[in-house]
Amino acid sequence: MTEPILEVKNLTVEFKLHNRTIRAVDDVSLTVNRGEIVGIIGESGSGKTTLVSGILNLVQSPGRVTSGQVIYHPKGGKPVDLRTLSPEEFSRYRWTNLTSVFQAAQNVLNPTLRVKEHFLETAWAHDPKAKEEDVLAKARELLSQVRLEERVLDCYPHQLSGGMKQRTIIALSLILNPDIIFLDEPTTALDVITQWYILEILKRIQKDHGLTMVFCTHDVSIIGSVVDRLGVMYAGELIEYGPVFSMFQKPTHPYTAGLMTAIPSLRDDVTKRKAIPGNPPDLANLPDACRFAPRCFAHAQGLCEGDRARTRQLYPSHPEQYTRCYSWEKVLKK
Amino acid sequence: MPLVTILFAIVAMFIVIQNMPGDPVETLAAEISRTENLEMELAYAKAKSVLNYDPDVPVVQRLIGYLGGILRGNLGDSLAYRKPVLSLVLGALPWTLLVLSVSLTLSFTVGVVAGLFIAWKRKRWMNALLNLWQSIFGSVPDYIIAYLLIFLFAVTLGWLPARGPYSATVTPGFNLAFIGSVMRHAILPVLAYFLTTVANWTIGMRANALGSLGEDYVAYARARGLSQRRILIHYVGRNSILPMITSLAISFGFMFGGSPLIENLFLYPGVGYYLNQAIARRDYPLMQGMYFIMIVVVVLSGVLAEKLYTVLNPRLRER
Amino acid sequence: MKNARNGRFAGVKAFFSVIWRNPMSRMGFLILLAFLLMAVLGPVVIPDLKSDYAHRLQPPSAQHWLGTDLAGKDTLLQLILGSRDVLLVAAYAGLFAVLIAAAIGIVAGLQGGIVDRVLMLFTDVVLTMPSFPVTMILSMVIRITDPLVFGLVLGLWSWAGLAKAIRSQVLTLKHREFIEASRIMGISKINIILYDVLPNLVSYIAVNFISIMKGAITSSVGLMILGLVPFQGNHWGVMIQVAISQTGALMGSASMVYFLAPVACLMLFQLGCYFFASGLDEALNPRLRS
Numbered sequence: 054m055t056e057p058i059l060e061v062k063n064l065t066v067e068f069k070l071h072n073r074t075i076r077a078v079d080d081v082s083l084t085v086n087r088g089e090i091v092g093i094i095g096e097s098g099s100g101k102t103t104l105v106s107g108i109l110n111l112v113q114s115p116g117r118v119t120s121g122q123v124i125y126h127p128k129g130g131k132p133v134d135l136r137t138l139s140p141e142e143f144s145r146y147r148w149t150n151l152t153s154v155f156q157a158a159q160n161v162l163n164p165t166l167r168v169k170e171h172f173l174e175t176a177w178a179h180d181p182k183a184k185e186e187d188v189l190a191k192a193r194e195l196l197s198q199v200r201l202e203e204r205v206l207d208c209y210p211h212q213l214s215g216g217m218k219q220r221t222i223i224a225l226s227l228i229l230n231p232d233i234i235f236l237d238e239p240t241t242a243l244d245v246i247t248q249w250y251i252l253e254i255l256k257r258i259q260k261d262h263g264l265t266m267v268f269c270t271h272d273v274s275i276i277g278s279v280v281d282r283l284g285v286m287y288a289g290e291l292i293e294y295g296p297v298f299s300m301f302q303k304p305t306h307p308y309t310a311g312l313m314t315a316i317p318s319l320r321d322d323v324t325k326r327k328a329i330p331g332n333p334p335d336l337a338n339l340p341d342a343c344r345f346a347p348r349c350f351a352h353a354q355g356l357c358e359g360d361r362a363r364t365r366q367l368y369p370s371h372p373e374q375y376t377r378c379y380s381w382e383k384v385l386k387k
Numbered sequence: 388m389p390l391v392t393i394l395f396a397i398v399a400m401f402i403v404i405q406n407m408p409g410d411p412v413e414t415l416a417a418e419i420s421r422t423e424n425l426e427m428e429l430a431y432a433k434a435k436s437v438l439n440y441d442p443d444v445p446v447v448q449r450l451i452g453y454l455g456g457i458l459r460g461n462l463g464d465s466l467a468y469r470k471p472v473l474s475l476v477l478g479a480l481p482w483t484l485l486v487l488s489v490s491l492t493l494s495f496t497v498g499v500v501a502g503l504f505i506a507w508k509r510k511r512w513m514n515a516l517l518n519l520w521q522s523i524f525g526s527v528p529d530y531i532i533a534y535l536l537i538f539l540f541a542v543t544l545g546w547l548p549a550r551g552p553y554s555a556t557v558t559p560g561f562n563l564a565f566i567g568s569v570m571r572h573a574i575l576p577v578l579a580y581f582l583t584t585v586a587n588w589t590i591g592m593r594a595n596a597l598g599s600l601g602e603d604y605v606a607y608a609r610a611r612g613l614s615q616r617r618i619l620i621h622y623v624g625r626n627s628i629l630p631m632i633t634s635l636a637i638s639f640g641f642m643f644g645g646s647p648l649i650e651n652l653f654l655y656p657g658v659g660y661y662l663n664q665a666i667a668r669r670d671y672p673l674m675q676g677m678y679f680i681m682i683v684v685v686v687l688s689g690v691l692a693e694k695l696y697t698v699l700n701p702r703l704r705e706r
Numbered sequence: 707m708k709n710a711r712n713g714r715f716a717g718v719k720a721f722f723s724v725i726w727r728n729p730m731s732r733m734g735f736l737i738l739l740a741f742l743l744m745a746v747l748g749p750v751v752i753p754d755l756k757s758d759y760a761h762r763l764q765p766p767s768a769q770h771w772l773g774t775d776l777a778g779k780d781t782l783l784q785l786i787l788g789s790r791d792v793l794l795v796a797a798y799a800g801l802f803a804v805l806i807a808a809a810i811g812i813v814a815g816l817q818g819g820i821v822d823r824v825l826m827l828f829t830d831v832v833l834t835m836p837s838f839p840v841t842m843i844l845s846m847v848i849r850i851t852d853p854l855v856f857g858l859v860l861g862l863w864s865w866a867g868l869a870k871a872i873r874s875q876v877l878t879l880k881h882r883e884f885i886e887a888s889r890i891m892g893i894s895k896i897n898i899i900l901y902d903v904l905p906n907l908v909s910y911i912a913v914n915f916i917s918i919m920k921g922a923i924t925s926s927v928g929l930m931i932l933g934l935v936p937f938q939g940n941h942w943g944v945m946i947q948v949a950i951s952q953t954g955a956l957m958g959s960a961s962m963v964y965f966l967a968p969v970a971c972l973m974l975f976q977l978g979c980y981f982f983a984s985g986l987d988e989a990l991n992p993r994l995r996s
Contacts, residue, residue, distance in 0.1 A: 153610050163621065165626055
């Protein structure tokens with residue numbers, strides 16, 4: 054049974070810089086179902102992190118969410134459009150329902166507080182009457198689920214390695230039994246073995262807790278082992294969305310096709326890999342055409358004009374799969 | 388390291404003072420022979436013992452003698468006041484420490500809170516006001532400010548006393564009248580220090596806090612729904628204050644350095660005041676003694692600040 | 707290689723354009739320039755001040771814009787004449803301090819090893835000793851008769867902080883390519899110092915020179931108020947000291963002008979130094995621009 058847990062509709066996030074307006078997230082709509090793992094991939098600057106910040110109302114100035122709806126369906130509760138909430142009302146949903154896991158490389162833990170104080174303050178921010186012992190017991194339990202020892206609680210952040218910090222914040226994200234976790238590059242900046250280790254942990258936690266996860270990453274090879282459905286972002290737009298295997302085998306957008314061709318794998322012949330030509334788009338100077346046109350092989354070969362107006366909507370391609378490329382049948386159908 | 392500093396300072400001062408123009412022994416001897424009607428030779432011997440100073444003995448030996456004296460608690464006798472230097476030092480030190488510690492505490496506390504507040508609110512007028520304050524009070528020397536304060540509050544308005552550590556009418560002791568008088572007399576000196584230093588702390592804290600606000604741990608704290616208050620105090624505040632602790636010691640030393648002028652103006656019997664008197668009257672033992680205690684306090688406060696920083700900074704605690 | 711050495715004066719030229727572009731440093735520069743002109747041209751343009759006891763301690767009037775002093779001399783003219791001494795003393799102090807700081811900082815930074823350790827130990831000790839009391843005592847030992855000596859005494863204890871900073875700058879520069887290149891080419895140490903290191907330090911030293919000047923003036927006025935410096939002349943510090951002790955500026959509004967005038971002048975000059983130094987600091991350090 055698939056019931057939606059989060060519906061994002063026409064979300065737009067704009068940044069005003071030097072009298073120019075940049076749309077880091079441009080009219081993105083997607084639905085996440087309860088219990089599934091959604092992956093969002095794209096190059097740096099494609100807007101995936103901003104999308105998550107926009108959903109969670111954490112966009113920092115000079116950025117602003119300018120339009121759209123973010124409808125959250127709590128379990129057994131009424132759906133609520135998070136964008137209509139005031140900051141205080143929103144913070145009630147923070148961590149109790151929606152949590153986030155940032156990159157380990159980032160400096161997300163307070164250098165002057167011990168790990169246990171992070172757990173306690175988070176719990177107390179939402180329930181001032183929570184008992185310290187209960188919170189710490191739960192924390193120990195969660196830490197063991199991410200294969201960390203109890204003594205981590207008494208440590209300061211600088212005493213933990215990158216992998217340990219990442220596991221700590223994963224545990225921290227679960228402290229209030231949330232519904233949905235947003236993970237932003239949770240494995241980047243870690244060595245490959247730790248990456249695999251953490252992914253295994255995440256998979257197990259998801260199954261044990263019945264969580265919904267939204268994964269943002271630019272590492273395509275990781276997505277394949279964890280994700281149910283995949284969204285691809287380019288230049289602030291969602292350009293393709295669908296079940297992950299279908300997207301791997303039958304991509305219906307030139308960019309997705311390019312990404313899949315570019316991934317090396319252990320079994321492959323590397324010479325068969327082809328990078329996508331060209332540079333990532335400059336969001337301040339976008340062409341008045343299909344956003345991908347400058348790098349699209351079809352456009353280069355004259356198979357598609359790259360008409361901007363027609364790229365303003367998504368077209369269904371394969372079952373449960375949607376694409377922004379209106380010429381996909383002509384260009385990609387095999 | 389701190390001991391080296393103290394040692395070097397004492398040695399340097401000793402050498403400088405010993406090389407001052409004029410022979411203090413001769414001067415004193417002349418005075419003794421005149422007032423006590425002694426022959427020059429006897430007067431000279433007496434002068435030597437009073438001063439604990441024999442110009443015929445080589446400098447190094449004198450130095451060692453002086454250092455030895457220090458270890459035994461003997462700093463010589465003051466020429467002008469005819470009392471052991473040590474007693475004068477111990478009598479003056481509390482006054483200076485009182486004014487300086489109150490000023491520094493006040494200035495630091497207000498500065499830190501104000502800096503945090505201004506960084507958080509990001510209002511243009513606040514920053515402008517701060518910069519204006521710093522421009523004015525940073526450009527006028529603190530003794531001039533003190534002078535203007537005296538003129539305004541003591542002479543013109545008559546609200547606060549202008550001179551002395553406490554009123555002549557109260558008896559020293561642990562009574563309310565005395566303590567009240569001491570506090571009243573301390574207000575203007577403290578105010579002078581405060582006005583000139585508070586902007587520095589505010590600006591420093593503002594800079595640290597602005598940096599802190601942009602850090603990832605603040606964003607993550609917000610993501611977890613922590614309250615503004617919690618973030619401001621425990622995230623921004625804690626991380627911003629740490630670098631400023633070491634400045635405390637430097638500041639203390641700096642204020643000590645400025646004390647001769649302020650204490651002179653207020654006729655406040657602290658270390659700076661006596662140092663000034665000693666220099667004016669060529670009272671070498673007193674000069675050396677006051678200078679010695681100044682160095683010791685400055686160096687000690689440096690050591691203390693370092694210790695404090697080590698305790699407060701989690702990264703250093705585990706050693 | 708050649709480009710690296712040709713670029714050595716680019717730093718200096720860029721420095722002047724930076725001063726002009728930043729509004730705060732530009733204002734500070736103009737204020738200081740105004741004082742400089744006053745100091746240089748004043749004594750040339752203004753004839754000797756005449757004492758006029760009949761008109762002592764007058765309040766400001768059309769004839770005497772800032773009133774007159776204890777001896778009937780015009781206050782404003784005194785200020786202008788005094789600026790020369792003020793600037794000279796400050797400049798000498800800054801000069802000596804910078805020279806000592808640069809010498810110690812550069813040598814310690816370039817040489818490294820035991821030389822560095824000893825010099826830094828020495829610097830740390832000097833840094834810990836509170837400078838004003840030391841200067842007080844020094845002013846007793848060294849008879850201060852002219853601005854040069856005064857500047858020397860003031861500068862003697864002001865170099866420590868700058869020396870440390872110069873040393874760390876040198877340490878970062880030491881490993882930059884163009885110095886490595888010079889060393890490989892076998893250019894002598896002195897040459898390296900003069901042509902590779904110094905131009906990069908110019909802006910940094912300029913900022914500190916002004917700050918040291920500012921501090922020296924405060925100290926010099928302080929010393930004069932305490933009566934420790936037998937300095938004659940129209941130095942503002944002397945005017946202030948006379949105002950406090952002799953005219954009893956605590957009473958009477960006319961005397962207050964005689965006190966406030968040099969104080970205001972002093973404040974203006976210090977403001978100029980402050981604006982110039984921090985404007986420059988801001989311009990050179992982009993992260994400070996909020």
